[in-house]
Amino acid sequence: MSEKTVAVIGAGKMGELVLAGLLRSGHPAERVLATARRPERAAELADRYGVAVVSNAEAAARADILAIGVKPQDAGKVLDEIGATRKLVVSLCAGLPTTFFAARLPEGTPVIRVMTNTPALVGHAISAISPGAHATGEHVAIAEELFKPLGATVRVPEYQQDAVTAVSGSGPAYFYLMVEAMIEAGVLLGLPRQVAHELVVQTAVGSAVMLRDSGEHPAKLREAVTSPAGTTGAALHALEKHGIRAAFLDALTAARDRAQQIAAS
Ligand SMILES: NC(=O)C1=CN([C@@H]2O[C@H](COP(=O)(O)OP(=O)(O)OC[C@H]3O[C@@H](n4cnc5c(N)ncnc54)[C@H](OP(=O)(O)O)[C@@H]3O)[C@@H](O)[C@H]2O)C=CC1
């Protein structure tokens, strides 16, 4: 892998995380290329990482692996600019199936679809990897190496990717919303904002670590907090009355449906 040249095409928020992860893992900067739309973004990337920021066409010509980090709506234009490449294409784009890329690239070009998430910034992403029709096990292994510095990786069949996007791609936003709402509630109950913030964030971190490290089902962990005729039961009753489970079912269905619309548009 370290002998391959990797180009991050559209190094925005997520593309930058891939680029930074590669460099962190010891990949030589001279074998990392980036592309950007705005000149000021190009300058920022070159300054921050010491990598060459080139045109999409030059990146496609020089690199062995093309990681596509643009918004799904910009992917068609980027592929036009890349031209007829046979290099391994690794897409970060939500919604777009590997066939979207395959249809615009020469027959047989390997394409891999990956859904990662923003905790990549702290090395705690979960990246789900799916090979397209012409991607081999070796290509999947390359994609795994590319995303390992960002956190955990998992292989999923491509038909599951829209569901993955709804669960873990968008997932951090649901947790942040919940944290935000709990802080506001703490303030309503009279806690200073900074205290409410610290209490909620550490509760989130502690609960997440327990979920990960105990191996227990979340229902079991919830039961352990819920004393008979206690405070937690009263709160859970209110959440259930407001339809929290149905809200999540609807929310994740909406995210999955949106991914499907992106593919169709
Ligand atoms: N944000 C998230 O949590 C997640 C996002 N994704 C997926 O990752 C992809 C990127 O999202 P995100 O990083 O949030 O978006 P950003 O807008 O931060 O990044 C997209 C980048 O692509 C650049 N770009 C657009 N068109 C071109 C072009 N023609 N040539 C070169 N560069 C171009 C943009 O440049 P400029 O800045 O100048 O506009 C921008 O820097 C999306 O497809 C999204 O679905 C996947 C998982 C999670």
Ligand SMILES: O=C(O)[C@@H]1CCC=N1
């Ligand atoms: O909102 C989005 O479309 C992207 C994909 C997953 C997270 N953010």
